[in-house]
Amino acid sequence: MDTSQLLKGVLDLAVLAVLRKDDGYGYDVVRRLRAGGLNDVGDASVYGTLRRLYNAGMLTSYVVPSEEGPHRKYYSINETGRARLAESRETWRSFASTLDGLLEEVAA
Amino acid sequence: MNTQALGVEHYLAGMRAALDDLPPNEVAEIMEDVEAHVAELSTELGANESVEQRLGPPEQYARELRQAAGYPPRTERLPVTTKKQFLSRPRAAAWGLAGGTGVTLLAGAAALREPAVLLLPVVILVLSLALVNDRGPTQQEIMNLPETVRLKKWLTPEPGTPAERAITYLRSLQPAWWLVRAGLLGLGAVLLAGRDIFGFLAIAAVAVVSVFAGPRAKADRRWLWFSLPASALAVGLLFQVIDVTAGQLGYNASRSSYPAPMMETYENIYAYDENGKLLTNVLLYDQDGNPINASRQYYGCRTGDPEPVIPANRYPRPKIDYENGTCYTVTPSATAPSSAPASSAPPSSSPPSSGQPSSGQPSSGQPSSGSTPSSSVPPTSVSPSK
Incomplete structure (x- = not known):
């Protein structure tokens, strides 16, 4: 099964999760997701997701000047984002266990 | 290296074209992310690898990003916006910034005599910043103007050349200049303090804010509308202080040229x-x-x-x-009086008394001791x- 289709629905959750502890700029977030096992995540999708979460008021951003190359825009999660993360996690868990249950029945 | 830099520019231009139906400030925000992304990625590329090989064509990148960000799919641009406008808001703002800075320099050179002239550049700068304030901190549209690109190219010579080293060195002096600038502005404010309280307050405020404006402008280009004119004002004030000081020195010099006691x-x-x-x-x-x-x-x-x-x-x-x-x-x-040149008029050969032949020995009346010549x-x- 193509995981990229699955990923679309949960990328918000994944991005919020990797920003939970440390702020990060776009490529940072991409690397963290890949390090966490989401190898198929597309760069552009992550950047788009960051913009959407930002526009939805769940992230704030600040620019850090860089000596060489363009400045880096860091994103950090705010209270709204944390609330959404907690809520989405519950949704995901119940969804995942529901699906697990269904798959168990199939296997049985 | 250079071809890769070109590749990056080309890729970013493609991205911008694929996003140009979105609101300008949103495009600016996206491009801020994407520029850093592509720049960082290009440093990881192998010798024969291109940005496109990693990320796919810019149009595809833009499509994927739009989808994830929840933007509407690409709509066709209206013909009006496809035509390059000669007088666009970014261009007007950029020239307003340049002109405002120049006028500030001139006004700064006259500010101690008539502080009110500073209002002129302030009006120019505020109006030009108002044109582009909503375009985000990077002001990408201004950075993409042909004149800005040319200026940027001029300011970033080939690595290793003397010009590049000179510019790198000057860049390293920037924080020092911010302090010097604040000092000069403070001096200007103090010189005005006795005569014009509004001028004093205005320039003092500029001096204080200028300390923060330097580093801020690195992250948010909109601060350039403050930082550049502040530098111009500092230089203008410096010119004027030098001018006044030189005038006073000239006055003192002419006074001291009166005959001093001999x-x-x-x-x-x-x-x-x-x-x-x-x-x-x-x-x-x-x-x-x-x-x-x-x-x-x-x-x-x-x-x-x-x-x-x-x-x-x-x-x-x-x-x-x-x-x-x-x-x-x-x-x-001939040798005794130290100041008189020995040959011209030594008192020994021609004493000041009149009627005496010059050859006459002054000591003729005296018994001369034979020992000394x-x-x-x-x-x-x-x-x-x-």
Whole structure:
């Protein structure tokens, strides 16, 4: 099964999760997701997701000047984002266990 | 390296084109992310790898990003916006910034005389910033103007060239300049303090804010609308302070060129009577009865004696013969008066008395001691203790 289709629905959750502890700029977030096992995540999708979460008021951003190359825009999660993360996690868990249950029945 | 930089620019241009139907401030925000992304990614690329190989064509990247960000799919641009507008808001703002900075420099050079002239650049700058304030901190549209690109290329020469090293060095001085700038502005404010309270407050405020504006402008280009004119104002004030100081120095110099009290360099005076005879023990006074003393330091005959051993205005002064320890008057010789050039008018060959043939020996009246070739007169010895 193509995981990229699955990923679309949960990328918000994944991005919020990797920003939970440390702020990060776009490529940072991409690397963290890949390090966490989401190898198929597309760069552009992550950047788009960051913009959407930002526009939805769940992230704030600040620019850090860089000596060489363009400045880096860091994103950090705010209270709204944390609330959404907690809520989405519950949704995901119940969804995942529901699906697990269904798959168990199939296997049985 | 250079071809890769070109590749990056090309890729970003493709991205911008694929996003240009979105609101400009949103595009600016996206491009801020994407520029850093592509730049960082290009450093990881192998020799024969291109950005497109990693990320796919820019149009595809843009499509994927739009989808994830929840933007509507690409709509066709209206023909009006496809045509490059000559007078766009970013261009007007950029030229407003340049012009405002130039006017600030001129106004700064006159600000101490008439602080109100600073209002003119302020109006220009505020209006030009208002045109692009909503376009985000990177002001990408201004950075993409052909004139800005040319300026940027000019300011970033090939690595390794002297020009590049010079610019790198100047960049390293930037934080120091921010402090110097604040200092100059503070000085300007202080110079205005007594005369114009509004000018003082305005320039003092600029001085304080300028300390923060330098580093801020690195992250948010909109601060350039403050930082650049602040630098221009500081330089203008510096010009004016130099101008005023130079004027005062010139005034002082012209005053000091008035005849200063003449420096007398003679250390002894020889008086002759009309017959060319050297007079001894002559006391000289001016019209007020003050003794006329040769200005050169006069040492008594015997060190350790209470001074003055003899009146300092008694001429000719005796000289010490250090070898014998005796004091005696020495007639002027060609070498004795230090200030007179030996050849031109040595008193020994032509004493100032009139009617005397120049060849006449001044010491002819005196028994000349044969031992010394120059006519040194022995003794008239003066006892130091009177």
